[in-house]
Amino acid sequence: MSQNFPAPRSRHGEVQGIFAPSRLTRHAARNFFGREQELELIDQAWADSGIHVFSLVAWGGVGKTALVTEWLATRMIAKGWPGVERYFDWSFYSQGTGESRQTSSALFIHDALNFFDDPDPTLGTEWERGERLAELVRRHKTLLVLDGIEPLQYPPTDRSGQAGRLKDQALESLLQSLAQDNNGLCLVTSREHLANIESYPTQREHKLDKLTLDAAIRLIRHLQLIGTDTEIEAMWEALDGHTLSILQLGRLLSRGFGKDLRKWREIGFTKADKLHQGRSTMRVMAKYESWLLSGDKERQLELAILRLMGLFEKPMSPGCFEALRASPAIAGLTELFTDSENFEVEAAVTTLIENELLSHEGEDYAGSLLEAPIDAHPLIREYFAAQLKRDQPEAFQAAHSRLFDHLCENTPHRPDGIDGLAPLYEAVTHGCLAGRHQEACDKVYLDRILRGAGRDGVYSTKKLGAIGADLAAVAAFFDEPWREVSPNIIEAARAWLLSEAAFRLRALGRLIEALQPMRAGLEMAVRLKYWKNAAQGASNLSELEVTLGRLPDAVTDARQSIAHADQSGDAFQQMVNHTTAADALHQSGQRMEAGTLFAEAERLQQEHQPQFDLLYSLPGFNYCGWLLAPAEQAAWQQLLNQPLSNLESQVLDGLAEVERRASTTLRWAIDNRVSLLSIALDHLTLARVGLIRAILANALPQPTLDLPHVAAAVKGIRAAGTMDHLPRGLLTATLYRFVRGEHALALKHMTEAQQIAERGPMPLYLADIHLTRARLAAIVRAKGGRMNVDAIAELAQAAQRIRDHGYGRRYQELADAEAAIGGSR
Template sequence: MASVKKHNVQMNFGIYLMSDINIGKDVTGSPVIAGNGNKVESKVEIHHHYPSVPPSQEQTPDSLKVDLSSLPTTSPDLFGRSSEVEMLDRCWDSPKTSIVVLVAWGGVGKTSLVNHWLASMAQNDFQGADRVFGWSFYSQGAAEGKQASADRFIADALRWFGDPNPNQGDFADKAKRLSALIKRQKTLLILDGLEPLQAPPGPEEGRLKDQSLRILLRDLAVGQKGLCVITTRLWTDDLSTWRGKGVERTDLSHLESEDGAALLRHLGVQGAEKELRQASQEFDGHALALTLLGTYLAAAYNGDVRQRDKIDCLMYEDMPQGKHARCVMESYEAWMQTSDKGRRELNILRMMGLFDRPAEIGAIRALLAEPEILGLTDPSPDPSPKRRGESADVSQVQWQFAVKQLRDLRLLSEKDKDRPDSLDCHPLIREHFGEKLKNQNPAAWKEAHSRLYEYYKNLPEKEFPDTLEEMEPLFAAVAHGCKAELFQEVLYNLHRRRIKRSEVNYSTRMLGAFGYELALVSNFFEVPFIKPVDKLLDHDKIALLCSAGFRLKALGRFSEAVKPMQTGLEGWVKKENWKSITITSGNL
């Protein structure tokens, strides 16, 4: 794809990018809809290409250091959003703006907007930045509604910005050191998908649960040379004091009807402009829903926009957000069920629902190993060319074809050049197919997570890893093992023996990973941090309650720490465990 310097391309529907892969061109270079050879009718006066994903390690001036490898891959297509792009440019140029928070529900296009802006910034060597660092909390194994931690982000960022000992100090000390390093030069910091670390809708909606991140963002809000851009589904309530005084909030709206119509036409949907705009309105201008609608109509109905009435949304009528995207995913599922090829593709999507991070090829091979998992891997091809002799070549081709088809349909993310063998998809797609698999095929759900538990627990080279990065597979193994309901085994053989290392408490005392520890402990609760799972022994339930309370207290979440510690203390009293009573009472 060609590269050019940044331009704000004004047209009747704002900023417009086009992929060479998903739409053809005639001999004059004009875009044509795949399959019909007709030029796209629009009032576009200038057409520019940008990289689909900002480069993770750009060829930059010696003073500029860039790492955006953690950010998700998104499509290069962007429709509308000219005012938001201009806003980001304006905030970057303004010495008075320290933080921009982009707020919108999932699938509206927050990450796509930021990736587009970064790609355009990269054309001009990031316009005076000295450091450019991006991090996605979704891509690091966090899911909304779950306990998440910023420990890995803080440790990796400290190391990247030049801290000699990222594990030294408590959460507050680490956050302050990172803030000082960021402020030392003009830094562009991107924090994508912050909502897993925020309190869900309710009395404390949007409040950061991670104290280190709260300290960091508040310190940056006071003032810095550069800019921090946050994407989230919820406004970051901790920054309200500085709103309009260094912190800007932008609520990303759904696409206007003309922008949605342009997106549908770009994806191969055909029909009158009025009909396309009506379709955009019916799907609330939701970017992900319109993208899936466009690819579905193009694939299943030759792009006929009138066939959108075949998509039934009744079952999701009461869903407040994301219902239109869910409706299209249901239609895709029904369509894929009609052929072996479609079922192979559907099983890949179900596999994606097992992960809360990009799925690496080794984990996928673990799922596809013999024996087959009924309803999950039985008709799936094997991506490995090494298992079945000559027939493996056929199987690998089928796998590559299925993956390409899902990427063309925008159900899988485009290939990530930093992780070319991994598969990823939008969090809403991951959540949808994961929920369907768990509810409709619980046996396959448990067996798959059991295999992933075995894979990740055996992945580290060391039996007892030394750093947070080396321990990452063990953290994933805990989550998968608990989803497989192997609670007792995971607690004893993995969490206590290899992560905590019994009384040594290595993960907290040596690495200071209290946030990670709290997230790990949450896997053993039905209701964090009130009711441990029933399948644990009674004394383990009590110990986990006390452990959760202690970690909440260490993280500064004092009001939340009281209940689990009191419940744990009552449990020790009933068991007359005087040593544990003394310890728990002291912590209270």
């Protein structure tokens, strides 16, 4: 449930603007003090059309959410929402930002697209859905609030240089797109610096500092504690101005220590508390817990409710609360509930809300508090989760087990839509925390979320595009993402889950992270002597290493994949792995050996499937790429006014052979309804053939050139959701638009390709992009025009990447470009 903010009305009573139900109102501070400067800064950001994204960054418990809700209440609602045409908010808060937390924006994107009237929120890749949402948002003067996005960011402990960057493609796409163009304001709160948009001049970041002494004094005086301002200052200093710690300590002193301010010294804060997020709050909560435990039934009932909050990463629903309170009692955790009437439980909830240890869906909620979701600050939930897991592990597991059963039993077996699947994703987490990993995997993840094993299990990923949500569920099966799957999973299933994690990480563009589970899965398959799985794993690993520019490793693993395929005796896998090795060798510049392996792969293909005498799908695409390489080099030599390295007749004969192959395999793909990617790659090959022919035959520009295969290829790769192939299509679209004389569109395609390649990272694509940009700029300059590109600087970038990664396929093209561009200075 959520609460509607009051919408502004005209003097005639009509509602002005469209406002989504708010998810933030339960986090509003009961009494707000200070932060006048920050309130003014948000005012200025809303009024300044040059600011598109405004982020508030601070440790947990400093008061980011309370500040935003105070601004909404006093500066927007109270003034009739000045200028707001649309309003939407979302809270991503879970229990912290550590590496073990895997959160997805899937439900947010789905609900937001629905709110902004998108016709099909499941359409497209995660990146495309984020871009589409941004386009819908900017059609109006929208106030979009994204609260607590740190679970979707790489933590500060990340060792790959990604700290602060968004792990979630849809959210990254949304924020980058809004930073480029936004008619309203996107207001973001996070514990971490938002690295993805730091270079945009349209974004502003404000680091929220500790609560001022003056505000702390006003807060303590409001709580009617007895003591001097000097004593308040000492407490404020000891807590380093941490808002939540000051508030909860003040509440504890008010309730349990006769409002005597001096009693704060009994807790024993240290300087180390200032260096760790939330440590001072943890000390306060430990003292609070001790005081509650020593009290009467009413106080102990409050403590029992708080301990239950530690079981959740989100608000506790009424159904889950009722399930936990039901008989039989969970020993050491819920005995009090079985001896308590509903009115007693509700009274305890009310007391906790009044003392700001809990919150619910809004101050104006009219029903029983037991019928509304209740929540606690993430740091409070985190404290009780750690305490329960450490001190009462059996009760911890039993409670999660009960929640697992409740969610499984009270959710339709196979619900529709991402919102329908949400309780099942939650059930997977509770099941794993209960130690019921295998059951959660088989009965929930496989059967009800994926709706079938292997290729049959495609509902959540293929139908809904919920790759990020699936990855968050897969993470629950890991003791240490992405290194170690729980031993509660049988070994064969552990190998499969490693593969699932790697596939989803790769599909989301998190390529470096995908390496670890992919290699671990390969090692497990070898240890178990599952040679077909080992062959597939080594082949997939080699493909990923090519994308990451790790070509020596790619060649080594590809050769190993052939050995594993030979041990498996699987003819199809032998064929595939020969082409994987051939492509790795081709990219490394070992053209002769690559050609030998491609030819052997096709021979194996003809033996295995005589009705298909040509390599097809990705193997066929890679073979056509090898065949096309001399023609591509000739096309660039033509554009740069250089002599051709190969006879034009040989080049044209090669183009004819590639065209024959791709036309044939495209017909097979359509007739047999194979994957979207296979069809898209055949379109891409045919697009490249047509483009090279046009370049060799006519001078530039060619505004009437019409190659429908280009659009079909890019659209098909997007629909397939394979981000690691999309730069190929975009680079072909770049050259196509350039040949037509549409330079602005060419640069647009290249910019998108570069954004994807940088996220990966995909250094070979980056080399291609810089090399292409340098050559296009040189061609324009040779004709007396300008492209606003530094050809020499771009060429230097390309050369460094090509040489650093041993990208031998491009050595000759780089030499040609250096000769042409060096001579034109």
